[in-house]
Amino acid sequence: MSIRNQTLTRRQLLSQSAMMGTSFAIGASFVAGQAEAANWALEVEHLKPETMATLIQMARDIYPHDQVSDEFYAIAVKGYDSADTAEATEAGIATLNAAAQGIGFATYIDVGWERDRVDLLRGMENSAFFQQIRGGLVTGLYNQKAVWPIFGYEGESYSQGGYMYRGFDDINWL
Amino acid sequence: MTAPFDLNDDNVVVIIGTGAGGGVLANELAQKGVSVVALEAGGRYLPEDYINDEWDSFGQLAWTDPRTTSGDWRVAKDFSGLPAWIVKAVGGTTTHWAGASLRFQDHEWKAKTTYGDVQGANLLDWPIDPREMDDYYTKAETKLGVTRTGGRAGLPGNNNYKVFEKGAKALGYEHVHTGRMAINSADNDDRMACQQTGFCFQGCKWGAKWSSAYTDIPRGEATGNLEVRERCHVMRIEHDQQGKVTGVVYVDADSNQQQQKARVVCVAGNSIESPRLLLNSASAMFPDGLANSSGQVGRNYMRHVTGSVYATFDQPVRMWRGTTMAGIIQDEAINDPSRGFVGGYELETLALGLPFMAAFLDPGGWGREFTTALDHYENMAGMWIVGEDMPQETNRITLNHAVTDQHGLPVADVHFDDHPNDVAMRNHAYKQGIAVYEAVGATRVFPTPPYPSTHNLGTNRMSANARDGVVNAHGQTHDIANLFVSDGSQFTSGAAENPTLTIVALAIRQADFIAAEMNKQTL
Numbered sequence: 284m285s286i287r288n289q290t291l292t293r294r295q296l297l298s299q300s301a302m303m304g305t306s307f308a309i310g311a312s313f314v315a316g317q318a319e320a321a322n323w324a325l326e327v328e329h330l331k332p333e334t335m336a337t338l339i340q341m342a343r344d345i346y347p348h349d350q351v352s353d354e355f356y357a358i359a360v361k362g363y364d365s366a367d368t369a370e371a372t373e374a375g376i377a378t379l380n381a382a383a384q385g386i387g388f389a390t391y392i393d394v395g396w397e398r399d400r401v402d403l404l405r406g407m408e409n410s411a412f413f414q415q416i417r418g419g420l421v422t423g424l425y426n427q428k429a430v431w432p433i434f435g436y437e438g439e440s441y442s443q444g445g446y447m448y449r450g451f452d453d454i455n456w457l
Numbered sequence: 458m459t460a461p462f463d464l465n466d467d468n469v470v471v472i473i474g475t476g477a478g479g480g481v482l483a484n485e486l487a488q489k490g491v492s493v494v495a496l497e498a499g500g501r502y503l504p505e506d507y508i509n510d511e512w513d514s515f516g517q518l519a520w521t522d523p524r525t526t527s528g529d530w531r532v533a534k535d536f537s538g539l540p541a542w543i544v545k546a547v548g549g550t551t552t553h554w555a556g557a558s559l560r561f562q563d564h565e566w567k568a569k570t571t572y573g574d575v576q577g578a579n580l581l582d583w584p585i586d587p588r589e590m591d592d593y594y595t596k597a598e599t600k601l602g603v604t605r606t607g608g609r610a611g612l613p614g615n616n617n618y619k620v621f622e623k624g625a626k627a628l629g630y631e632h633v634h635t636g637r638m639a640i641n642s643a644d645n646d647d648r649m650a651c652q653q654t655g656f657c658f659q660g661c662k663w664g665a666k667w668s669s670a671y672t673d674i675p676r677g678e679a680t681g682n683l684e685v686r687e688r689c690h691v692m693r694i695e696h697d698q699q700g701k702v703t704g705v706v707y708v709d710a711d712s713n714q715q716q717q718k719a720r721v722v723c724v725a726g727n728s729i730e731s732p733r734l735l736l737n738s739a740s741a742m743f744p745d746g747l748a749n750s751s752g753q754v755g756r757n758y759m760r761h762v763t764g765s766v767y768a769t770f771d772q773p774v775r776m777w778r779g780t781t782m783a784g785i786i787q788d789e790a791i792n793d794p795s796r797g798f799v800g801g802y803e804l805e806t807l808a809l810g811l812p813f814m815a816a817f818l819d820p821g822g823w824g825r826e827f828t829t830a831l832d833h834y835e836n837m838a839g840m841w842i843v844g845e846d847m848p849q850e851t852n853r854i855t856l857n858h859a860v861t862d863q864h865g866l867p868v869a870d871v872h873f874d875d876h877p878n879d880v881a882m883r884n885h886a887y888k889q890g891i892a893v894y895e896a897v898g899a900t901r902v903f904p905t906p907p908y909p910s911t912h913n914l915g916t917n918r919m920s921a922n923a924r925d926g927v928v929n930a931h932g933q934t935h936d937i938a939n940l941f942v943s944d945g946s947q948f949t950s951g952a953a954e955n956p957t958l959t960i961v962a963l964a965i966r967q968a969d970f971i972a973a974e975m976n977k978q979t980l
Contacts, residue, residue, distance in 0.1 A: 344824075345823045346823060347825055347828050348831070417823055422512060422816075424815075425811055425812050425814075425831075430811075431811055434811050434832070434835065435773070435775070435834060435835030436777065436811035436834060436835070437777065437778075438509070438510070438810070439509030439510060439656070440509070440654050440655060440778070441654050444652060445653050445654030445655070445663075445779075446654065446655070446779055447651075447653045450775070450778060451615045451616065451653035451778040451779035452613060452614060452779070453616065454619050454620070454774060456772045457619055457620065457897065
């Protein structure tokens with residue numbers, strides 16, 4: 284199973300979530316075991332679930348980090364599930380799906396190779412929708428404290444007394 | 458709390474802004490017994506308030522009131538509403554600055570004489586003899602506790618510096634060290650030593666870095682001669698029929714308009730807000746704005762030739778650990794036109810956290826070309842370019858009447874086009890910066906475009922002749938004797954050095970002048 288196969292309704296999301304205990308899935312590539320992401324899933328109220336799934340794929344295609352799980356991309360875009368922005372988001376994703384149809388796929392998520400999806404994104408790179416999603420991800424993804432350790436970034440150090448005695452000059456390969 | 462000074466007290470010196478210029482001037486005058494009211498648009502934040510988190514700190518400290526941009530500089534495209542990364546708080550941008558404290562080189566005070574006629578550049582010599590600045594520089598270094606001056610030891614080098622130093626030495630650079638920094642290498646002047654925490658840009662939680670917020674400001678207040686009014690945004694400066702300034706109108710913390718009378722007004726709101734205020738103070742007598750008979754108010758905006766070079770290596774660097782600006786290469790700061798440009802540049806290490814690296818490494822960038830860089834964030838080293846840019850009359854701050862701020866005032870539009878000399882210098886610096894890292898085995902290099910400006914200079918420049926600039930050698934406006942400019946907007950030229958030390962030295966010097974003139978009753 285993969286993300287492109289998901290067409291789950293909210294009811295199905297809930298039932299799968301319950302079925303799988305602490306984790307639930309939109310396809311195998313989106314496994315949200317943590318409470319925060321699960322909460323997002325339960326709160327998909329204004330977007331179609333497949334729209335949110337496409338948004339998550341789009342987010343990954345814009346800023347692909349293979350070591351970062353979908354959960355973090357989901358957190359980064361979950362704010363688009365709002366009454367104010369749902370219509371614009373549905374329209375933007377519809378445009379993306381139409382572009383996918385133009386190269387012979389039913390939807391964006393059905394496009395199997397990242398390079399082909401990226402080509403579609405390049406085609407809409409200057410659109411307000413793309414720029415909004417991309418711009419939002421810069422903080423939405425990289426300002427998640429839970430993401431920082433994946434990149435080795437240690438965040439604040441004041442509470443630990445700084446790095447004076449914790450390796451500010453510990454480089455050993457020069 | 459009752460204000461020490463009455464709104465109708467017309468014997469006070471009103472200083473607008475409390476950063477490197479205004480904050481130092483306020484304290485220096487207060488120490489001499491002069492009554493000072495300092496009006497600060499921002500709130501008061503002290504080390505215990507600073508946040509070691511890039512975006513949260515930005516939200517706390519940055520000046521994010523609306524501004525607009527124009528011109529061919531890349532900042533106008535990448536950050537159209539944020540031309541400058543400066544601070545709105547007591548202490549101004551001295552909370553945010555990295556601490557690099559370098560004296561101008563002698564020839565840089567004489568830019569026109571040294572560089573000659575550069576097409577499109579509005580060069581001018583400063584009306585100050587470099588020798589006159591020596592003592593003031595020494596006083597400023599003592600005040601700030603600058604390392605590698607006055608017998609103070611240098612800071613230890615962090616990982617980012619060690620990579621930088623090794624590459625620099627491999628290239629044959631000789632003037633390479635951990636900088637002259639206003640960051641204590643040992644306890645000094647009631648401030649503790651640097652703990653290599655990083656987050657210098659977010660306000661030093663140890664107080665190891667000098668900031669007027671917790672040095673000059675409270676010391677001035679302790680004299681009883683300085684009152685700092687926080688969250689007070691000055692809307693305009695008022696004058697009488699003789700053309701002398703009489704006070705200021707400001708919006709206080711409760712959004713009420715107040716009028717403070719003044720004997721002298723000193724503008725120190727930085728090179729964007731200071732000319733904006735002079736322009737917004739236009740009157741029937743001064744229809745082009747105050748102190749603007751030369752037409753130079755807002756012009757000659759400089760921001761230094763900047764840019765960064767980041768590089769990834771096959772092993773970890775962890776550049777964020779320790780002092781943000783941890784070292785310098787000074788060999789390229791000379792004026793050597795054989796390189797294809799006049800003036801020079803410094804290379805200084807710089808580190809950004811992951812959140813800001815994502816925002817600034819390649820603004821607008823996306824896809825694997827971008828993300829594979831961040832994948833190796835832990836293995837990244839970084840440096841910043843700071844060089845002299847050419848003053849151009851058309852690079853300027855103007856009022857954008859189509860956009861107003863929360864007080865209904867027209868905002869500043871910041872227009873900047875790179876001069877060909879700027880472009881040539883930046884390209885040379887990218888090449889050298891890349892060579893430094895490749896000499897240590899960089900696997901990939903990133904010539905990163907300029908960030909929103911932190912060094913904003915020149916928009917009320919000093920000139921010997923009133924037709925060429927806005928203020929004289931003491932920062933006194935040519936047109937109005939009791940109106941002064943006290944910040945980096947006085948700069949006649951930008952020089953290659955980080956500007957804070959010079960702003961502080963000029964503020965100390967200006968305090969001597971103002972106090973002496975007041976004693977002589979000529980002010």
